[in-house]
Amino acid sequence: MKKTFVAVLLVVLSLISLSAAQAQKLTGAGATFPYPIYSKWFSEYSAAHPGVEINYQSIGSGGGIKQVTTGTVDFGASDMPMADDALAASKIKLVHIPTVLGAVVPVFNVPGVNDLRFSPEVLAGIYLGKIANWNDAAIAKDNPGVKLPDQKIIVVHRSDGSGTSFIFTDYLSKVSKEWKDSVGAGTAPNWPTGVGGKGNEGVAGYTRQLPGSIGYVELIYALQNHMNYGAVKNASGAWVKGSIEGVTAAAAATKIPADFRVSITNAPGATSYPISSFTYLLIPLHPTNAANEKVLKDMLNWILTSGEGEVEKLSYAPLPKSVSGAALNVVNKLP
Secondary structure (H helix, E strand, C coil), X not given: CHHHHHHHHHHHHHXXXXXXXXXXXXXXXXXXXXXXXXXXXXXXXXHHCCCEEEEXXXXXXXXXXXXXXXXXXXXXXXXXXXXXXXXHHCCCCEEEEEEEEEEEEEEEEECCECCCEECHHHHHHXXXXXXXXXXXXXXXXXXXXXXXXXXXXXXXEECCCCHHHHHHHHHHHHHCHHHHHHCCCCCCCCCCCCEEECHHHHHHHHHHHCCCEEEEEEHHHHHHCCCEECXXXXXXXXXXXXXXXXXXXXXXXXXXXXXXXXXXXXXXXCCCCCCEEEEEEEEECCCCCXXXXXXXXXXXXXXXXXXXXXXXXXXXXXXXXXXXXXXXXXXXXXC
């Protein structure tokens, strides 16, 4: 009987070892902007596909680009499209697969004030350090009837390389020549003023803790943390708050290129929310781990079909059908 038990145990252990050997482990890193939906997707996909594990590190778009271009991870994630020179310099050839659309919103913590409007000039002026008090005449002009306190503005920005920062500074570069000439768009710009928080979580945390502060975060972080966020004047002169509908309108008003690398900030249209963006998964054309290649393609197919139906619950906008269809064609043509 003892021999039988040992034999059974050896069989069980061998099956466990075989199962572990057959497990597919995908690693990814990058943007914090889509982390809430990616976390949900990767968990659901793994649950529906026993033996598949997906480990995603929310480290910022800059970190995600660095890791995928050096082959450290199976896929990267970025809120900003990579520039031509960065793609050419990467030793691993990549394609951009759009996943969802989202909004970056100006969050604020002003005692006694729950609703504010921010013109492009005011947002640029605050982040340039030229508008330093909440009762400044420029803010008051945009907010008639609002009792603004005589309180210093505490500017909060990202401390890490961030696609959210790129979206925000890309917008500021389009609406402010001074910002474009002195700071410009980037994942880690040389901020003229303010304190830095790591990730959307860090910016949201500082803004909640510091009375008189203003920051910028992805819409879902503002909603999850019950934060006040302002309306922004768009390119058509309308005041629009960040929303799924406003992001969808911005995408619809923009011509999308075949490789999906496009900026949709400051898009035309009365209902377009001006600080909107696609976010992307950065996928190697020739994965270094051939065993994971099939799993990666299957996961992308699942995201672009089943996953898209879940994004609005987390305040992201789904891809337009034309974009998701084109993205599926690219995925299906991957080696």
